Amino acid sequence: MIFWLIAEVIKILIVFAGLLMAAAYLTLLERKVAAKIQNRMGPMEAGFHGLLQPIADGIKLFFKEDIIPWDADKFLFLLAPVIVVIPALTTFAVIPFGAPIKVLGHTVPLQITDVNIGILFILALSSLGIYGVVLGGWASNSKYSLLGGIRTAAQMISYEIPLVLSIIGIIMIAGDLSLANIVSEQSHVWFIVYQPIGFIIYLIASTAEMNRVPFDLGEAEGELVAGFHTEYSSMEFAFYFIGEYAQIVVNSAIIVTLFLGGWQGPFLPSVLWFLIKVFFVVLIYLWLRWTYPRLRYDELMDFGWKFLLPLALANIIVTGFIMILINK
Amino acid sequence: MEALFYVFSIITIFSALMVITMKNPLTSALYLVLCFFALAGFYVILDMQFLAAMQVLVYAGAIMVLVVLVIMLLNLSKIKKIKADLHQIFIAVIILIILFAEIVLYITKGSLKKPTGIYTRALINKVGNTQIIGEFLFTKYIFPFEVASILLLVAIIGAYLFAKKKY
Structure with a gap:
């Protein structure tokens, strides 16, 4: 019992620290990738090739003046950035990031907790991140923020449906909601082979869910200044940033777990395989951001409701038919 | 617990x-x-x-x-x-009393013994309650389940018609 408790606490600390570090260094990675795509160098001054840039940014944001608008709803204004970060970090609790290891004769699964409804847990939490954005937009009491918040809310509701439906195919094939079992089901063939369309729908819908270009209508800087976080400064602004980048890491980890075989892979240690795969999915997200222009708002809604949603439904039906035909 | x-x-x-x-x-x-x-x-x-x-x-x-x-x-x-409406308060108090009486009745008259079905806690933990709920929805309760989904569909179409209406 004591051993189990200590192991859990250590795992939680490792995941927590790892996620925060990953979120911090993703800012650097994003700037480097953007620079590469735009044929620039990116940050070069702080440390070797800008390696200390995230720390410098963090210190800078920490010492910035903390401005709260006079007419803002102060409590909600401060609560909103926190609501963005917490679901993003909590989601990682059910994601298995390595094969079970043996420590002192006990088998320790490299997953904080294996709940039997793993996927639903993830979906439930990811549907909550929206509150941070919407509340931030409303509590700022500014027109740009409010517009950004409302746009984001409408967008996230629209894209959450294809996001959920794209996973149904995986659940049907695996026959289980537990993420540990889904990973072990993929020991021979990754689910991306069975569910290529589900994979693409999830990739697109999760990009929209995270408000990233080409779906960042909520913070379109050309029209809304910075959208829902226009009025934020200092650490509250940093929280929005941490939340966004933590979401990228978590979403990549979910994609790896559901579609790319989780931590499974030959030769290398399982944790390393997991990290490599997550890194590549993160690169896909960054690549999408810096090579696509932003959609217009009506195009965005049309795309979600008239294309992604029917496609996701068709994917479920076809998957069901094929499963019956081959008698799985 | x-x-x-x-x-x-x-x-x-x-x-x-x-x-x-x-x-x-x-x-x-x-x-x-x-x-x-x-x-x-x-x-x-x-x-x-x-x-x-x-x-x-x-x-x-x-x-x-x-x-x-x-x-x-x-x-x-x-x-x-916010306007305080006397009628509202009157109705609210009556409903409150009825609900409270119901709770009191339930606590005093109710017993701890409940009928046990075929699904014991051990079985639920073994099979998983997601699967049991799914099986029930698609076998025993398939008719109410489908009726509910058609009802929702009708509601969606109705909402769409109202939203489209030009005044």
Whole structure:
């Protein structure tokens, strides 16, 4: 019992620290990738090739003046950035990031907790991140923020449906909601082979869910200044940033777990395989951001409701038919 | 487990009270979200993880977001004065008394012995309650399930027609 408790606490600390570090260094990675795509160098001054840039940014944001608008709803204004970060970090609790290891004769699964409804847990939490954005937009009491918040809310509701439906195919094939079992089901063939369309729908819908270009209508800087976080400064602004980048890491980890075989892979240690795969999915997200222009708002809604949603439904039906035909 | 029950009870009752006493409608809506979360906690205590996830996913994650969106669009914060209606208070008191009487009756007359079905706790933990709920929905309760889905479809079409109507 004591051993189990200590192991859990250590795992939680490792995941927590790892996620925060990953979120911090993703800012650097994003700037480097953007620079590469735009044929620039990116940050070069702080440390070797800008390696200390995230720390410098963090210190800078920490010492910035903390401005709260006079007419803002102060409590909600401060609560909103926190609501963005917490679901993003909590989601990682059910994601298995390595094969079970043996420590002192006990088998320790490299997953904080294996709940039997793993996927639903993830979906439930990811549907909550929206509150941070919407509340931030409303509590700022500014027109740009409010517009950004409302746009984001409408967008996230629209894209959450294809996001959920794209996973149904995986659940049907695996026959289980537990993420540990889904990973072990993929020991021979990754689910991306069975569910290529589900994979693409999830990739697109999760990009929209995270408000990233080409779906960042909520913070379109050309029209809304910075959208829902226009009025934020200092650490509250940093929280929005941490939340966004933590979401990228978590979403990549979910994609790896559901579609790319989780931590499974030959030769290398399982944790390393997991990290490599997550890194590549993160690169896909960054690549999408810096090579696509932003959609217009009506195009965005049309795309979600008239294309992604029917496609996701068709994917479920076809998957069901094929499963019956081959008698799985 | 019992300690958790009390924690969730306190949160539920507190947030439910705040929902009806808060002046700002948006704050009320947020307390309602908290209330749903505490209810999800009850489901987890009762080993109904599926219901807990659905509670958060559907109520907190989807329905309340729409409510919050509508509140934001209406901008109700401008409305300062709320009219106190005597009729409302009268009806509310009567309903309150009836509900309270029901609770008292239930606590005094009810017994701890409940009929046990074929699904014992051990079996549920073995098979998983998601699977059991799914099986029931698609076998025994297939008719009400389909009727409910058609009802929702009709509601969607109705809402669409109202939204499209030109005045």
